[in-house]
Amino acid sequence: MKILFNKAVAINIEQAFSHTKHLDGRTPINSDHNDGNSAYGFLSDFGNGGMFIANYTGLSEWERHANGDEMVQVIEGETSLVLLIDNEEVPNKIKAGELLIVPQGVWHRFESPKGVKVLTITPQPTDHQIERPSD
Numbered sequence: 001m002k003i004l005f006n007k008a009v010a011i012n013i014e015q016a017f018s019h020t021k022h023l024d025g026r027t028p029i030n031s032d033h034n035d036g037n038s039a040y041g042f043l044s045d046f047g048n049g050g051m052f053i054a055n056y057t058g059l060s061e062w063e064r065h066a067n068g069d070e071m072v073q074v075i076e077g078e079t080s081l082v083l084l085i086d087n088e089e090v091p092n093k094i095k096a097g098e099l100l101i102v103p104q105g106v107w108h109r110f111e112s113p114k115g116v117k118v119l120t121i122t123p124q125p126t127d128h129q130i131e132r133p134s135d
Contacts, residue, residue, distance in 0.1 A: 026058030068123035073099035
């Protein structure tokens with residue numbers, strides 16, 4: 001991911017997305033594109049992680065964050081943010097203008113068949129898993 005902004009500059013979200021390319025057909029296997037013309041962007045450091053954007057249609061891999069809660073805000077489009085709670089998949093539909101806090105350590109994934117532009121404040125490191133976690 002390339003750095004689009006830093007903490008000393010006001011961040012224009014629309015401008016930040018103009019530096020991304022829409023990824024059509026994201027899958028858990030092709031989620032990470034670092035080719036310089038990516039659907040993903042790093043905006044700034046934030047706490048023990050960073051602020052990120054993504055612009056895609058499709059499904060993500062499972063992920064979790066051991067060092068804090070993650071804030072997910074939909075800027076455009078919609079997504080179903082599926083949380084794995086007590087070994088049950090709990091979908092949470094969020095659309096433009098809405099946000100969801102994913103609790104620390106909870107496995108989650110995105111289902112965005114119609115497309116989404118999302119901003120996250122994500123603690124690091126992030127654990128990723130293609131298959132549904134068993135814990």
